[in-house]
Amino acid sequence: MVIRTAPARGHRPVLEGPGFLARADLQVLIDLLREDGRRVIGPTVSDGAIVYDEITSLDDLPRGIGDEQAPGRYRLRRRNDERLFGYVVGPTAFKKWTFPPLVPLTRAAKDGHRVTFSPEPIDVPPVAFLGARACDLAALGVQDTVFTGTAFVDPDYAARRAKVFLVAVQCTTAAATCFCTSMGTGPEVEEGYDLLLTELDGGFLVDADSAAGRAMLARLPVRPAAAAEQYGAAATVAAVRARIGDPVPAAGLHDRLLAQLDHPRWAQVAERCITCGNCTLACPTCFCTTLSQVTDLTGRDATMYRSWDSCFSPGFAKVAGGSFRSRPRDRYRQWLTHKFATWWDQFGSSGCVGCGRCITWCPVGIDVRDELNAIAPAVPLVPEAPIVEPVAATPNDFVTARVVATRQETADTTTLTLTGTDPAFAKGNTGQFAMVALPGFPPLPISISRFLPDGIELTIRGAGPATKAMCALQVGEQLGLRGPLGNNWPLDRAVGRDLVIVTGGIGLAPLRPVLHAIVADRRRFGDVKLYYGARTPADLLYRDELERWSARHGIEVSLTVDRAGPEWTGRVGIVTHLFDQAAWDGANMIAFVCGPERMMQATSTTLAGRGVPASRIHVTLERHMECGIGLCGHCQMGKYFVCRDGPVFSIGQLGDIFGREGI
Amino acid sequence: MTAHVPAAAHAPASARPRVGVAKFASCDGCQLTLLDLEDELLSVVEHFEIIDFPEATSARSAGPYDVLFVEGSVSEPAHLERIVELRRRTRHLVTIGACATAGGIQALRNWADHDAFRAAVYAHPEFVHSLARSTPIAEHVAVDAELRGCPIDPGQLVELLTALTTGRRPQLRDEAVCMECKRRGVVCVMVSKGMPCLGQVTQTGCGAICPRFGRGCYGCFGPREQANAAGLARHLQMAGDRPREEVGRLFAGFTAYSEPFRSMVTELGGTRTGREAAPGEPAGTTGGKA
Numbered sequence: 039m040v041i042r043t044a045p046a047r048g049h050r051p052v053l054e055g056p057g058f059l060a061r062a063d064l065q066v067l068i069d070l071l072r073e074d075g076r077r078v079i080g081p082t083v084s085d086g087a088i089v090y091d092e093i094t095s096l097d098d099l100p101r102g103i104g105d106e107q108a109p110g111r112y113r114l115r116r117r118n119d120e121r122l123f124g125y126v127v128g129p130t131a132f133k134k135w136t137f138p139p140l141v142p143l144t145r146a147a148k149d150g151h152r153v154t155f156s157p158e159p160i161d162v163p164p165v166a167f168l169g170a171r172a173c174d175l176a177a178l179g180v181q182d183t184v185f186t187g188t189a190f191v192d193p194d195y196a197a198r199r200a201k202v203f204l205v206a207v208q209c210t211t212a213a214a215t216c217f218c219t220s221m222g223t224g225p226e227v228e229e230g231y232d233l234l235l236t237e238l239d240g241g242f243l244v245d246a247d248s249a250a251g252r253a254m255l256a257r258l259p260v261r262p263a264a265a266a267e268q269y270g271a272a273a274t275v276a277a278v279r280a281r282i283g284d285p286v287p288a289a290g291l292h293d294r295l296l297a298q299l300d301h302p303r304w305a306q307v308a309e310r311c312i313t314c315g316n317c318t319l320a321c322p323t324c325f326c327t328t329l330s331q332v333t334d335l336t337g338r339d340a341t342m343y344r345s346w347d348s349c350f351s352p353g354f355a356k357v358a359g360g361s362f363r364s365r366p367r368d369r370y371r372q373w374l375t376h377k378f379a380t381w382w383d384q385f386g387s388s389g390c391v392g393c394g395r396c397i398t399w400c401p402v403g404i405d406v407r408d409e410l411n412a413i414a415p416a417v418p419l420v421p422e423a424p425i426v427e428p429v430a431a432t433p434n435d436f437v438t439a440r441v442v443a444t445r446q447e448t449a450d451t452t453t454l455t456l457t458g459t460d461p462a463f464a465k466g467n468t469g470q471f472a473m474v475a476l477p478g479f480p481p482l483p484i485s486i487s488r489f490l491p492d493g494i495e496l497t498i499r500g501a502g503p504a505t506k507a508m509c510a511l512q513v514g515e516q517l518g519l520r521g522p523l524g525n526n527w528p529l530d531r532a533v534g535r536d537l538v539i540v541t542g543g544i545g546l547a548p549l550r551p552v553l554h555a556i557v558a559d560r561r562r563f564g565d566v567k568l569y570y571g572a573r574t575p576a577d578l579l580y581r582d583e584l585e586r587w588s589a590r591h592g593i594e595v596s597l598t599v600d601r602a603g604p605e606w607t608g609r610v611g612i613v614t615h616l617f618d619q620a621a622w623d624g625a626n627m628i629a630f631v632c633g634p635e636r637m638m639q640a641t642s643t644t645l646a647g648r649g650v651p652a653s654r655i656h657v658t659l660e661r662h663m664e665c666g667i668g669l670c671g672h673c674q675m676g677k678y679f680v681c682r683d684g685p686v687f688s689i690g691q692l693g694d695i696f697g698r699e700g701i
Numbered sequence: 702m703t704a705h706v707p708a709a710a711h712a713p714a715s716a717r718p719r720v721g722v723a724k725f726a727s728c729d730g731c732q733l734t735l736l737d738l739e740d741e742l743l744s745v746v747e748h749f750e751i752i753d754f755p756e757a758t759s760a761r762s763a764g765p766y767d768v769l770f771v772e773g774s775v776s777e778p779a780h781l782e783r784i785v786e787l788r789r790r791t792r793h794l795v796t797i798g799a800c801a802t803a804g805g806i807q808a809l810r811n812w813a814d815h816d817a818f819r820a821a822v823y824a825h826p827e828f829v830h831s832l833a834r835s836t837p838i839a840e841h842v843a844v845d846a847e848l849r850g851c852p853i854d855p856g857q858l859v860e861l862l863t864a865l866t867t868g869r870r871p872q873l874r875d876e877a878v879c880m881e882c883k884r885r886g887v888v889c890v891m892v893s894k895g896m897p898c899l900g901q902v903t904q905t906g907c908g909a910i911c912p913r914f915g916r917g918c919y920g921c922f923g924p925r926e927q928a929n930a931a932g933l934a935r936h937l938q939m940a941g942d943r944p945r946e947e948v949g950r951l952f953a954g955f956t957a958y959s960e961p962f963r964s965m966v967t968e969l970g971g972t973r974t975g976r977e978a979a980p981g982e983p984a985g986t987t988g989g990k991a
Contacts, residue, residue, distance in 0.1 A: 085888040085915065110940065112893045129888055139884035310936070312929045314901035315876065319883035330872050335744045335859075337867045346884050351876040352926045366927060401879070401891045401901055402936040478867045503869045 057244040058263040080168035088128040107213035110403025126213040131322030146477035153516040155436035166203040172224030173393035177322030190667035206231035215394030220286040236271040308367035315348030317396035326671030333478040340478035368700025383677035436518030452509040457493035468551035472521035479504040485548035497547040523666040536564040542571040545632035571613035624650035639697040652690035718767035721753035725773030730852040731798035764790035788842040799851040799955040808835040808958035812972040851921035881909040902928035923956035
């Protein structure tokens with residue numbers, strides 16, 4: 039039977055299809071699930087809390103035990119009855135089984151010049167989740183969207199999730215930390231389960247909501263439930279709703295929060311916040327992960343693992359030059375605004391299901407409800423949709439490519455020419471990147487600096503151990519690639535317009551394919567100006583090509599360096615100075631800019647002053663990236679994943695988050 | 702404090718990297734972790750040439766070392782010169798354990814009257830050559846990598862050795878012990894039992910061993926990056942209703958001399974005097990050669 043509340047909640051429930059299972063007969067359900075080859079994951083008492091873990095018998099369940107929860111505090115208490123589900127949610131979320139804390143992804147091996155990458159087989163046993171609450175079901179739904187609901191699917195999650203049988207339980211009590219009512223996820227379980235139990239004094243009302251659930255229900259020793267039992271159950275659930283109330287009025291929360299990026303409360307909460315990350319790992323929807331390499335001492339075999347990580351750890355948004363969110367207040371703001379605001383833009387729902395785990399399990403008792411209610415004025419912002427659709431990629435799967443040529447561009451920068459690449463690269467576009475891996479090293483995002491009929495080129499600056507190892511590759515050696523990833527420079531919008539390209543140092547690499555495309559079809563574009571700066575003359579990339587573009591293809595190439603010797607007769611100074619005095623009008627112009635964020639900001643300001651509209655100033659952003667397809671969370675920037683929604687953005691798209699500290 | 706001179710220390714490229722172990726003021730527990738790597742030991746010897754390791758072999762060498770593991774804190778006058786000399790002969794200097802990385806439990810004397818301590822413990826304090834402060838190696842010479850803990854974690858040691866042979870950066874996560882608790886499904890002892898726990902401000906690497914056995918972390922891996930020790934101390938005093946000194950004492954353990962734990966000990970008390978010796982005093986010693 040279903041307790042269906044009408045869409046307007048709080049109405050008298052409509053009841054249908056009764057079924058009653060005696061309490062002792064719940065063992066029959068556990069036995070049948072195990073007979074079907076499932077591990078049964080359910081509530082059990084461990085270390086002073088009710089956790090979800092494997093159970094085999096009714097005796098494993100927390101009979102007659104309840105819980106008391108408050109910010110930063112959790113205690114078990116004895117109830118005056120024999121109920122098996124007389125508590126709310128504990129520290130564990132079911133994501134532990136659908137999205138385990140540690141998963142081997144890919145095995146890599148190196149044998150002389152040959153490297154191989156083989157995805158780890160995904161071999162998971164079927165499971166049954168017993169005792170999932172409305173918020174638990176909502177959380178599974180949220181992670182379903184994150185991992186399987188966009189262009190990119192996480193194969194490990196998909197395999198695990200497909201093998202879950204869900205036995206949900208109606209909440210008959212609430213904790214002081216619950217706020218599912220505000221998030222619209224509970225307390226009533228309404229859909230998305232196989233079987234649903236509502237606990238009464240002597241047993242359970244049972245109903246099914248799927249073919250598998252109905253088949254299981256037919257095997258259970260149930261009798262028709264009495265009308266009094268049904269109404270009693272419905273009244274209990276209604277009382278839970280009343281008890282929780284509406285602690286975080288959610289209407290307009292998205293816009294209200296995003297309007298308060300400079301609220302003084304962020305700094306205040308950061309005084310209390312330890313940035314330990316407990317909230318994110320206790321959260322049933324948080325999905326951020328980090329890759330680690332486990333190598334043997336020979337360095338020949340390596341396995342890449344994925345483990346839970348948190349946007350609260352200082353290193354999470356780190357790139358070679360430092361962290362994008364260096365202050366604790368930045369990281370708290372990132373978490374809160376993502377959960378309650380930008381999650382809507384990315385996935386069409388809130389990232390919060392109101393389970394209250396982040397409140398109870400915060401060791402210093404920070405209450406997310408208080409923080410939300412303190413940061414509240416109503417100034418709506420209208421988000422602009424990304425302009426370019428992402429292309430497909432091969433998740434979790436590296437394809438080897440072979441080095442057929444290397445060219446030392448500067449003292450620390452090398453261009454590798456690769457063949458044997460994934461056929462997907464043949465469809466790649468300007469501005470895209472690849473995740474590049476050597477066995478034992480973390481994979482790195484590298485811009486594609488040239489597309490060839492049967493391969494690509496990567497121009498790599500040897501800044502750290504991994505990039506140095508890539509630069510040291512010799513002809514005949516191999517590496518692993520995933521891609522092409524990310525969106526592209528909107529070259530189609532440049533047709534018939536004047537194009538200005540502003541870049542510095544290694545930043546020319548992701549723009550080189552743009553120049554190749556222009557010279558291949560020069561007449562389609564108006565005036566093309568390239569402003570390029572480097573530290574010294576010796577740090578200029580692609581010098582022969584720069585000369586050719588200028589001499590043969592009518593591209594106006596202007597160069598500048600920070601420091602120069604006597605042999606340099608060109609300009610010295612920062613790149614924007616090259617066109618500070620130039621006499622051109624930006625009205626018919628489109629701009630592509632690549633460099634450090636501060637340089638891109640300064641350039642954008644100058645270009646805007648020349649009349650180039652914000653929607654036609656495009657930048658490519660650098661962020662920490664590991665998965666490249668919006669699944670690991672590292673490159674989160676406001677409502678965007680830079681890897682998937684970018685890396686190319688218009689200034690108009692980014693709005694006031696562009697260049698803002700700590701985003 | 703001193704120049705790092707790596708160039709002269711290179712071993713021939715063809716040879717296995719030459720590894721040494723040096724001990725300062727410590728209990729030897731960390732260097733024994735190297736011997737405890739039972740499964741990997743043969744592989745380690747295959748890839749590294751152990752040239753100096755008093756706990757394992759009587760054969761000694763004065764270097765040069767490609768990798769030198771340094772255990773213990775600088776605690777005696779003779780240590781001051783010795784560590785500078787070892788640094789000169791070493792390419793990668795790796796400090797191991799709470800003594801070498803933080804000054805160790807013996808750094809609690811940095812808040813006390815050194816002479817009074819010596820007089821109270823030893824019949825003839827004039828024969829005891831010790832510095833007034835126990836200090837971490839990095840206060841004296843440049844350190845290339847550090848392994849935290851009391852003792853260090855064998856897994857992290859293997860990771861460091863592997864990174865050296867692979868040529869990548871060692872993957873030593875700078876995050877709270879809490880992260881490891883949550884990944885392992887350990888129920889938070891602070892939230893569920895009301896125990897004070899330093900896991901939130903302590904660097905991970907131990908596998909959350911103390912919370913796994915139902916007790917609070919006492920911070921032997923030392924403070925993690927940007928550890929908000931003041932925030933935790935405030936919470937423990939206010940919400941936990943604990944006296945100041947009791948909270949100060951939580952930080953006064955094996956890594957007490959590392960900031961920001963050090964400021965907590967000084968501010969809140971929790972050692973005998975609660976006052977840290979002034980930074981000017983330390984090099985001065987009262988016994989032996991100065």
